[in-house]
Amino acid sequence: MSADSSPTDRLPTDRLDGFRDLLERSDAALVLTAMAAFYLLFLSIGAILNYDFAGLISILGQVTFFTAVYALVVLALNLQWGYAGLFNIGIAGFMAVGVYTMAMLTAPPTGSPPGLGLPVAVGVVGGMLAAAFVGILTALPALRLRADYLAIVTVAISEIIRLTYNSPAFSTFTLPGGIALGTGGANGIGNFPSNPVRAIYYADPSSAASETTPIGTAIFGFFETVFGVVRSAVIVDLTYGVVLAVVVFLVYILLARVGNSPFGRVLKAIREDEIVAKSLGKDTNRFKIKTFMLGCALMGLAGVLWQGFGTGAVYPQAFRPELTFYIFIAVIIGGAGSNTGSVLGGAVFANLLFLMPQYLPNIIEQTFAIRADPNNFIAAVAPIAAGEITPLLGYVLNQRLPALRFVFVGILLVYLMQNRPEGLLGHRTETAAAVDLSEGHTPGGTARSDPTAPDESGGVDDE
């Protein structure tokens, strides 16, 4: 009897342990599991809200999009902060430079504000180069500064950038050669080439009403006949999300390779002890500047992919310092110094802290049927004396949920700094050496899981 039952008792826990082992060993499994969980979560949210199939695809597209863009910026910041210890809180500014440069290069010359009308690819590369250029302008003088001074300088530069784009002075201006250009001032730029993904589906990418391409006809037809989805926009959005996921994967590979290259080993050495790296004859400032530029270029790319192609319009208000702090919180959740942690941190922030609160009020209201909608705090709390709690709930849900989200994010940041400054994955050791230097290593054994490897964990307080 007992001999029969014990294997069935043990089997699930064995499987669970095996799965946990897999997550410990394989970063890919970890990220995929997390994403599967988020997809499931948002599908159930869609189901609770009685979304049709197109709505569910749309929600999946959103999850993919925001996870990918956050992961991209967080990876870029992790390169600067986690690897080189450069405390950059001007992320929003560098993203703005990237997307504004792209928009100004590619907007049609006849539009308002006018652009240069160049191809999209030129715009994307130009945006990245411009962000890297502003990065080097910042880095060259600022790297001599202490970490907290660098922080203040970068946030000031990001505000200067935003106020410059916001200023009516450059709303439209003429270059010396007689070429008209413009930032659009406070209104920003709304007319630049449409998302390249649309070219897969539409003969004329700028118009959803145009003829579909053969691929478009096939895929739209497939979704229409099998799932009854007629809103083709959700399919385009989902495709863009998938394209972004591929971009994130490529950037991840790039950064992993950078991290394991001789260049990356110097970076890790700088992070651990800059004086040692210097005394070994490394010009640490050059390494830092290169890293800063690469990070800024990636932030520019993220700006293009997020605000440019994702939102379809760019305006200065999108680049307030709040955006920078979002990214920081995501890095801290994931753990500075870990690329996989960055992707996870971006995913956790984007889904649980950014997207979820947008659906939460709908779910609660649908469940509890809250109609009250007082427009100020006194009107919300006064009825409590009479035992009425719904006005307060209505006030919180209908009026002030975005504000409360910020309050929660702030408290979370404080909590993380007090209790878990190393984040989700920041505790993992990451060896700088290409081969395992620890005792009793076997050829082919991974250095990462070796507890005796030199302690080089990327804590947040690395400088």
Place this chain on the structure above:
Amino acid sequence: MEPYARGRRLLRDQPGLVVVSAVALLLVGDLVAKLLGGGLTPARFGGFVWDGLVIGLLIGLAGIGLSLTYSILGFANFAHGDYISWGAFSGWAVAYLLAGIDRYAAGGLLLIGAGDGPAPGDVGVSITNTPLSIVAGLVVAVGFTVGVSLLVDRLVYRPIRSADGITLLIASIGVAFALRYLIVFFFYSGRQGVTDISRVPSYDIGGVVINAHELTIVVVALALMVGVHLLLQRSKLGKAMRAMADNRDLAQVTGIPVEGVIRTTWILGGGLAGAAGYLVVLTQGTIAYDLGWLLLLLIFAAVIMGGIGSVYGAIVGGLVIGLASRLSLIWLTGDLSSFAEPVAFGLMIFVLLFRPEGIFGGVSTA
């Protein structure tokens, strides 16, 4: 040959100083030319100077606290701007309540006109019309902000007192977020008028128009600054603060009550920040949840310029930043006037790059 050698050395060692001096000379020369040539009337120039002084005093007032906590606790407190905002909202809620309680319901007054609350013109708050409510509001602003800063220190900073500057800085960003959006939760997210501008008397002094609110600000700010000066000079507090900024462990073994000094620092810094926030609304006439955050970078600029840890440096730095941002409007006309703030930020970046110890040589004079 000697003078040339010196000049060359200066150019090599301090290129920033040379460039800044050259630009400053150029601007002063242009300013004199403008004043003499009639491109700029003395009255207009005086107006810019007065405006710069008013905002500069407020920046200096708020900067004292930031400077002290920066040097004593060793981190840049990004939440300082939101202490300022809370000072403004708590103070004006009470000032509004006292000014209008005889005619309007308390709820709308306490929320400074949120929702369907009374309009500023109806409540009629101004220094000449309702002086008592203005003073009461100032007292509440100071007291409330002191409370907020002590509470935040107890909950947030004290448990991680020994952490490094960056950890504390990040925690302060979290505090800033929470405080700022708690204002939105209780009040509102837009910008709203507060004072009754039509009932503020103004005086014409040699063509420069000065209104009673600006005068109030100057008087209150100067009085508070003198008070801080006396407090730090007449008590051992200043010495204890300097000792702590220098070496906290050494200060502790010498018998300085470290936590007590830190508490006093927060009381001082928080109170002054609250007063500054309250007074900023007096000059702007409007209130907004992010008013402190918008001032914070200018305050950082003032503190860094004056040398971190120096009370007098913060005041002078505030005046420099205030004057620079207003006087830059002489050249930044029309559409370019939106660059007054970036000019102040740029000035700060320059100081950080070429003289990170502050323009007064980093002598701590707390």
